[in-house]
Amino acid sequence: MKGIVKKLVKKRGAVYLRLLCTMNTSATKRLKTDGLDFKLSQLVGKENVLHILEDRICYSYDGSKQRCLPDVVVRPQSTQHVSDILRFAYEQEIPVCPRGAGSGLTGGAVPVKGGIILDFTQMNRIVEISPEDLTATVEPGVVTQTLQSEVAKHRLFYPPDPASAPFSTIGGNVAECSGGITGLKYGVTRDYILSLEVVLADGSIIHTGRKTLKSVTGYDLTRLFVGSEGTLGVFTQITVKLLPLPEKIETLLVFFATTQDAIQSASQIIFNNLLPRAMEFIDKSSIDCVKGYKQEIQIPAEVNALLLIDIDGREASVKTEASLVEEIVNKNHAIRVASAKNAQERDTLWEVRRAISPALYNIAPYKINEDICVPRGRILEILGRIAGIHKRYPSLKVASFGHIGDGNIHVNVMYDEGEQQRALAEEMIEEILRNTVEVGGTISGEHGIGNVKSAFLSLEIPPRELEIMKEMKHLLDPKGILNPGKVFC
Ligand SMILES: Cc1cc2nc3c(=O)[nH]c(=O)nc-3n(C[C@H](O)[C@H](O)[C@H](O)COP(=O)(O)OP(=O)(O)OC[C@H]3O[C@@H](n4cnc5c(N)ncnc54)[C@H](O)[C@@H]3O)c2cc1C
Structure with a gap:
């Protein structure tokens, strides 16, 4: 099993993308000769069809930073438009890739087999x-x-x-x-x-x-x-x-000397029947990236973990719950608790969290961002396992942060330029995903599989279950025109 996955994992990087884009070029040739844009213009109007190269380039990538050119982009205005486009694509067996804002992180909106991009941004009523x-x-x-x-x-x-x-x-x-x-x-x-x-x-x-x-x-x-x-x-x-709509939101930013204190506080908050609207964990590497980012938030050197907590509800209950949370974190050796009482102060605290993702590029020029999710009780264990794995890859950097309340951690593996570094990062990611599944977790809590993670699907989904999924896909899309190359390898 390990051998098979390894081979596939290697396809995740540049080699894989080059291969996909070659397929795309041959699709372009075939479809262009069929006068694809002309036929689609007849269905939805010329003004809703984009076919020049400059336009198609704008639709060739998403948040995963892969690039593959679509043959044509169609901007439907109604359900009837979508139905007409799909009926035509089905008859002609042309791949169709639906697209929203293109912010997906696993290549979902990248037209890896060319064909039609269905851009939904104008159906926005x-x-x-x-x-x-x-x-x-x-x-x-x-x-x-x-x-x-x-x-x-x-x-x-x-x-x-x-x-x-x-x-x-x-x-x-x-x-x-x-x-x-x-x-x-x-x-x-x-x-x-x-x-x-x-x-x-x-x-x-x-x-x-x-x-x-x-x-x-x-x-x-x-x-x-x-x-x-x-x-x-x-x-x-x-x-x-x-x-x-909840009447009030209060935000607390809690500083800890150890990860253990932060995670223990998070568990005890829930054990005490408190359910915050948000509870975000930020590790030492992530803290280092955003230190000094906001003058208002000074993070002392001894701080190695942060919890950012939102509590919402009616004003009186928010007040009571916030003081109970403070009691709990103080019992767990919190160094300091900063609280925000109004929207502007909340924004300042949350800006620290929002700044982490871009700030990680201060550590290294490339990153792979995973969104593993484990049962809440296994969070400390998976963080420990990731630290253990990291010791075997000393040239890479790792930063973890995320939605600790639901066990969803964004593990970022940062690496330098070069094929060898990329290969190491991918190897490390595979180990992290394997360990995540071992502790009862999932390889994707929220970003989906797309084509970026399809090689790992079988780590988590057993063969019979995978077969059932493929049968469902075949039942609904027997010609395989809907977003081909995604989810399944
Ligand atoms: C800075 C940043 C932060 C993010 N934070 C989060 C986060 O906190 N949580 C999270 O879950 N994700 C997050 N994401 C990932 C991403 O924003 C989400 O996956 C989002 O749902 C994608 O929406 P989109 O409109 O950009 O879809 P796209 O990227 O355009 O498409 C995503 C998928 O949806 C399909 N699709 C789009 N429209 C339709 C349709 N009408 N019918 C059928 N299929 C369709 C596409 O084919 C593709 O497979 C983040 C991304 C970025 C860049």
């Missing part, structure tokens, strides 16, 4: 917000933060909150089942999707779920599509569940 039903119905191109702020005007709350909320789309969030900082208390995207309008590979339009909080009629097709990474169907309308 909020169709309905219903305070009475506690629901909203939106088109897939709505930006997550726009939905959050529009529902907040009705004192309603859409809780899933990926760090990419200011630019990622709801369609992309549903396709990746995005998580984010609020997972501990409120769950992830799948917990808020009530119903979907989906266009299948052959262009047929189906509706899954109901606009009700409860429905157990038949199989749960909605859940099947959530997290399907554009490989089973294309979402054209999404109905989400909303909650009443």
Whole structure:
């Protein structure tokens, strides 16, 4: 098993991408001669079809930094457009890659086999917000933060909150089942999707779920599509569940001398029946990167771990819970607790957390960012195992931070220029993923598999289960036109 995975892992880097882009070029030749852009213009209007090279380059990559050119980009304006495009692509067996904002980190929106990019950014209408039903119905191109702020005007709350909320789309969030900082208390995207309008590979339009909080009629097709990474169907309308907007949020930034104290505090907070809105862990390497970033937040030299905690609810209960949290962290040897009482102060504390990801490039020019998730009780163990693995790769740097409340840790392996360094980083990542599965965790808590992680799928998913997944894919997309090259190797 190890041998097989190793071979595949090597494909993750430059060699693999070069191979994919070659396939893309041959697809381009074939499709171009068929006058693809002309046929699509007849279906959706010339103004919604982009085919010149400069435009296609803009759609050739996503947050994974891979590059593969699509043959053509189509910007549908309606469900009927999407259905017409897919019916045509199905007949002609042309690959179709749905795309939101292209912020995905595992290559989901990279058209690795060329073909058509379906850009959903113009299908961005909020169709309905219903305070009475506690629901909203939106088109897939709505930006997550726009939905959050529009529902907040009705004192309603859409809780899933990926760090990419200011630019990622709801369609992309549903396709990746995005998580984010609020997972501990409120769950992830799948917990808020009530119903979907989906266009299948052959262009047929189906509706899954109901606009009700409860429905157990038949199989749960909605859940099947959530997290399907554009490989089973294309979402054209999404109905989400909303909650009443919490009255108040208080933020605490807690400084610790040891990782153990920080993790123990996090467990004890939950053991004491407290459920923070967010609880983020930041390790020593990450702290070093952002030290001095904000004048207002001085981090003393003896600090080796931070917890950033949001508590929300009614004003009185937030106050009580915040003081209980302070008691717990103080019992666990917190060096200092900084608290923010208003939105501006909160923003300052959270900016430290938001700055980590870009600041990591101060350590080394390249990074692989993993989003492993382990059962909460195994967090210290996995961090210990990662430290042990790291000792065998002294030329690499490792920084870990993330949503400690739900066991989701972003492990960043940083490396220098050169094939050898890249190969070492990949080898180390494989060991980390293997260990994650061994402690009962998952190789992806929120970023999905795409093509970047498909070589590792069999580390976690047993053969029969993988077979069932492939059979489902074949049932819904027998010609394999929907986002080919993703999820499965
Ligand atoms: C700085 C940064 C921070 C991030 N933080 C987080 C985080 O905290 N939590 C988290 O979970 N992720 C995070 N991400 C990853 C990324 O933002 C999410 O995966 C997001 O959901 C992608 O949305 P998108 O609109 O950019 O989708 P894209 O990247 O365009 O597409 C993602 C996938 O969705 C599919 N897709 C898009 N639209 C549709 C549709 N209408 N129908 C069917 N399939 C579709 C695509 O084919 C692709 O497989 C982060 C990324 C960045 C760059």
